[in-house]
Amino acid sequence: MTDANIETIGGREMRCAGDGCGMEDDGAVRGHLPTGYGTVGSAASPRGTAAAPRPSRLRAAPLAALLMASTAAVPLLVASTTQLRAAGPIVFDIPTGDLGGVLAQIGRVGAQPISFPADLTRGRRAGPIAGRMGVQEALTLALGGTDLVVVPAAGGTLTVQRRGPVPTGAAAPAAAGDIAAIDVVDANAGSPYGDRGFQAGNVGDTIRIADAPLKETPVAISVVTNETIRSQNVTNTLEAARNSAGVIVTPGATGQPRFIIRGFETSGFSVNGQQNPVTLQQQIPIDAVDRIEVLKGPTAILTGVNVAGGGLINVTLKKPTAETIRDLTIRYGTYNYKTIALDLGGGVPDLEGTTYRFVTSLNHADRTDLGYRDPSEFLVMPSVRWEGQDLTVSAGLRYIQTRAVPQARFGFRALDPETGIGAIYRIPGNGPGNPNSHYDGRELTFETEQNYHAGTLFGLFDVSFNNLFQHQSVRFVGDSFSFFNTNFGFTQSGVQTGFDTQVENISERLSMTLKYQDDFMKSTTKFGFDYLSYWSGARSALPAFLPDFDLYNNTPISPLISGPYDFTVRKSSNIYRGGYMVEKLDLFDNKLHILGMARWDWFNQNSQSLQFGVAETPSVSKNDALSYTFGALLDLPYDLGVYINRSEGRIPQAPVAGISLAPIGRTLNEFGLRSSMFDNRFRTTLSFFELTESPLTLILQGQAGFPEGIRIVNTAGLQSRGIELEGQGEILPGWNLTANVTRLWTRSLDPDGLGLDPSAGRPAYQGSLWTTYTWLSGWAEGITVGAGVRALTEFKVNQLGANSLFTLPGYAVFDAAIGYTSGDFSANLKINNLFDSHAFSLSTISTYLPIERGRHVLLQASYRF
Template sequence: MRTAQSDFLIFRVNAVAQLNLSFFEAASGMRASVCVRQTMLAVSVSAAFVSVTPASAQQTAVSIDIAPQLLGDALLRLGQQTDLQFIYQPSLLNGLRTSGVKGRLTPEQALNQLLSASAIRYTRQGNTITLQRRTAPQAAATAAGSDVAQLEQIVATLPSDPATTEGTGSYTSQASSSSTRLSLSPKETPQSVTVMTRQRMDDQGITQLSDLVQQTPGLSLDAGGNIGSDTSTIFSRGFEVDNYLIDGVGQVNSNYSRIFQSNDMVLFDRVEIVRGATGLMSGLGSPGGSLNMIRKRPTQEFQALAKLEAGSWDHYRSEVDVSTPMNEAGTIRGRIVGAIQNNHSYLDRLREKKRILYATVEADLTPSTLARLGFSYQEHNATGHARSGRPGFYADGGRTEWSRSDSAAADWAYSRRRNQAFFASLEHRFANDWLLKGTYSYASSRYDEVLGYAAGGFPDRQTGQGVMLWAGRWAGTPKQNSLDVYATGPYTLFGRKHELVVGATLTHTEEHTPTYGLWRFDGWNNAVDNIYEWDGSTPGAPPNPPNGRMHIREKTSSAYMTTRLRPTDALSVILGARITSWENDKRTFDLSGTPDTSVLQAEHGKLTPYAGVVYDVNKIWSLYAGYTSIFKPQTNMDTSGNYLKPLVGNSYELGVKGSLLDDTLNVSAAAFYLKQDNLAVALPGEFAPDGSSAYEAVSGARTRGFELEVSGQILPHWQLAAGFTRSVSKDKDGGVLSTEVAQNIFKLFTTYHMPHVGNGLTIGGGVRVQSKIYDDDLGPNKERFTQKGYAVVDLMARYAFTDKVSGYVNVYNLTDKKYYSGVGMAYYGAPRSIRAGVDIRY
């Protein structure tokens, strides 16, 4: 039955359609095409049956059935079957045909398929689609005479997946699932989530995971040694982040999780960073957060990229990225990505070589069934590699002053890492809008690290004597098999529509590795004669053959469920739980006759609950509250070799989020509180029996803090990402914990695009600011090592020589700020550097 509200909507939409049509006719100087008029009429008629058309409707799948025909006629049918309306110059579609589209798809997915074989791109404002020719977007927009031309928006094809960031030009994403597995917009997610988009990674020259961490709000990197070593630790909210996921599937290796830091960002469309406990996604959740790296996928249209880059310290990098349909209908699509990087460093003797290859194929087996296969290979080799810098104190207790290029690494020390991964997934969408997806992945890694670094003892201020070399070796070949299966979709309860996810995850990691001596060796003199004149060649490497072998088997199995209840249109209640079982069986076989050892750590049936409430104050703002428990088995040992008890506790978060400017700008503010027992705190200068750093368990630890963040487009052509975090951890007696992590962190990066300067000029810059960090009991007299607060400034520029060729330049640490990247025996941060390159796209 028609209501006064629907009658008003019919009148309003018809009036807007007639106004747009008249404006179109006046601006183009000719009568608008029949298809434009028909489409607008169809939209007006369809409006009679709905009361509102929110932006989120564009992300809802509907039944689409459009036969092969002329593209203009197909768009008319699409307008009749969805709530889209189209504006275009009549001659734009002359003679163009489409193969049609059928199935349950979002309006954007259907539109992308209809346009896949054409050279047509589009922009969207609300439900209005402006079609433009790829080679002359400004002329098409001007002919249309719409407000789009005045806004001069960047033309980009909207992705079929609302979470995909490639091609959007944005510093934010429309959706993510890394917090609850449900695909939610930032405003709908009751947790702090940052999405590092493809555009931002390209603008800032982010190619390594460590680069990304240093630029992400709320994260910090305590890099005592070279990036990627076992002393390179990521922190969030005062806690180590060791939850690494790829496409939502956890990477499990408690024995050496740092190997996952070697991932190169060329493989990924985006990285979704969740701050706070993520037990619902990972089962054994770190209270700090998680990093979910989402791989690039094949595109509906052909596209290709080639990039050549050179920079300071003999930095050379090349990338190739090609994606294409593999049949005429576009139902089979492939993508291949490759990168090569060679570089020296501001540190003496450090040289790195990286090789990356990635290939993936997608096939639409039916309109509702998608299969995907993929393979990746990553190789990261470094010589002159060290776990730390030189000693931070002289023998008299005074602070040392080294040149930023002074390395602690012996010239024979190295790190070699390799990873191969295979993955396959199959997903099917049913007629009732439920999705079933299964993913199997296999990853095989190999690492071999020979250690030699001048960090022992304290040098005499005059003679340079007193420094010793630490040496050792570790190697391994971990292999992980994982299977993740889940189903998600809507259901109706008490007359309202809700959402549900149910799933299960199995992982099995096995590692066979030789064991070697660590730190000291009989008959080997580890003294450095004079650290001031040391070139890394003496003393030579100690004899260090394998002295045993170790077999590690780690298994996790978990089942999870999440539901999003909608008691009212404005209120969402998200409830979830994951039940997890974990085993870590470590067996050591000694070749010297020492009795073999076997240690089994196991936890079974551990429940991790999750609860979140989101209230929409209006279409822009929402309030939220979230709770989850914390449970994490620990592989850290005390000085006696005993493993610490699992970390347990509770995490609470309150916040407000906003989605502004037609969902192009996301803002948030959050306050958080964590309480935990058995928190692992490192004991400086003390070691466990196996040579690793020793820890003690602290109970009653509490962490309080708050975060502010903004990301996205604040004006046409102006992108911004900024965030401030304050986090303080204390023990039960009020003593400050984790002093090596900055309590206050502010990060900002922004770019502005000027389309009328030549073929387009983009300029940008950013700053990273952190408060002081320190650690006690480090010098010969138990001195404190302090790094004062500092700020690092970066700049970038990119100029389009043609519509396909661009040149770019990035300047890092513009003011050449000198600072330590950690405390104790840390290296200095990188001095001022520059990278420049050319980017060719088709």
């Protein structure tokens, strides 16, 4: 398609030819005009009405700054199911930008149609616009210091014009029939976090100020946006975290993924910022996921309960939206893997201010690549939100039913009994196991949130209160295998274990937020109290057999667990309480950003085991801990920023053999640079960090010669140092990229070298890259191609019981994809592990050497109706 006309709107180019136009905005706003007209695609806009033709679904980014057809005015038509909301105060948080873009965002947030001639905004800047105010007040701030004013026009539209008489037709609103619209749906349209394509907007749920812009936050947070996840055809939620620097995701022997973040092993993950202290096998179906957030370093200060590792992976789920969503998705892939998913959302008719979201999916396969039968996953996730003048209430349910299998593809290393030389065996086929083995899991979670705007305090602070309550009930029943490598050759002993685990969590998070702004600074202060109570009960049994597996044929097949067996029962009850304060200051015309946090937590932990009818003495632990963080980020010229931070976190330890253990500390020192390139469409972060573990106490049981067989060992912790570089966003119109590379050093601080070598399972270099290109015009318009690679260098593995290390080679895994979008239909074919690389994935101990999954294919098709 050739350009017939080019005009700059708000400092950007608009290209028109034939029946279509495209415009580039902050963060790559592009689109095409359909032949009809309707509503502008935005976070608050429905996708047309029955009276008007539905616009085609075309590629564009989420910021709607919009086009003119034959008139000189540029109307910003932002429809909403809550138009009356524009008359009252609204919370604005719009950064400094060109005047046209700022006006566009005011119109979208305030659900107010605004019209202005393009030449009035060209070359002008405005902002920041932050605080609770009306649309008129926000426009007055944006136009302050200019010769422009806002006047009412026909149909409720506000028109921006110069002071004094207006020449005939200069700023007259265009007729509705002359206004075309862009349906912005393909690049995170309507994202509540301001994500644009591959580039993330706000920090999200990883810290307590969720709407803080990521580029202004002096802590290391990586975000995998919804557009990135969709382009990669990801089906495993947690594997999407591989797009973040310093993050290793590898399969564990039990089926639960293992994470190593900045050199430290991490257990568990959080959902919507709610930390689950129990590591479960349940995962979140990918169709429920909006984005993945990775917080680097200590997390206790931010989430209340730290996890044992160098950071936290948070899964953010889809939420109610005013945008009308009607998406049907199907998938088909290797091993007859098939999915059908439905995503519905929008405003509720005749209920002012009410929006909803309903997501459901079902997937099933004939078997997995391990040989296990009938894995399946079922999701139902309804949610609703009501927004009044000062009160917002939301509620949602999440039900997940799973029949899953351990994702354990592995080899092992054994020693020749005569030579003592170790040999590594890659297990032929898909690995040993029972093709009937599985576990059944069910999760039911209820969550409700209330937010109340209390008004102004002392005429200075804008005050609001928030409460978030969650109740979660989970149960898993099934069996698993454990393997040993004590024998040499192709025979390996294993044991089958049955288990029945139940978990119940209750959490309450109360907070008060005070916002203040004047000509010198903007301040956000938050006080909060967290309460988390969880109970777990686990019952497990060892059958009276030790089957030998022929690794060539994966035989014999052992029966599933069936009673009667002697069960081991373990129960635990834990309560976490914590109070905190967060302060974010933006100074010097929004150039200096300071973040400070402090919290105090109280931990009460109780556990008890019952084995062979004999009850263990209950273990009780009570302790408390102080956590804090401080960081600052300074915006420099040429779209460059520099930041520093220091964080101190605490990890509560469960009592062992009745002995109470103090929390383990994590201290992070970090320095970094952030930059924006390509007209702020592509963002990079360079980080230098040092993460240190405090001294810890190890309780070793069954030690001969020690009182009651218990040996207490005090040892120094670990330390990791590293350099991370990551970038995400759009390089050229249609060309998106996310990439990262990490250089890591890990060492033990213990001079006696107690424990396993901390460098095991941690390669010196690792990185990943994923890029897509979409043709926006011409004969290939609508076609997208994608390619990616994950690579790492060689790594060490501990030889358990031998105090020695051996090395496994590095490797690279390549992926490729091709897709097509036309109107409301899109399709994507993804080939993972394109060259069928058979490599050992990362592991720390030789008893379990996971293998990368071989080549597999997935076709995904979506239709918006």
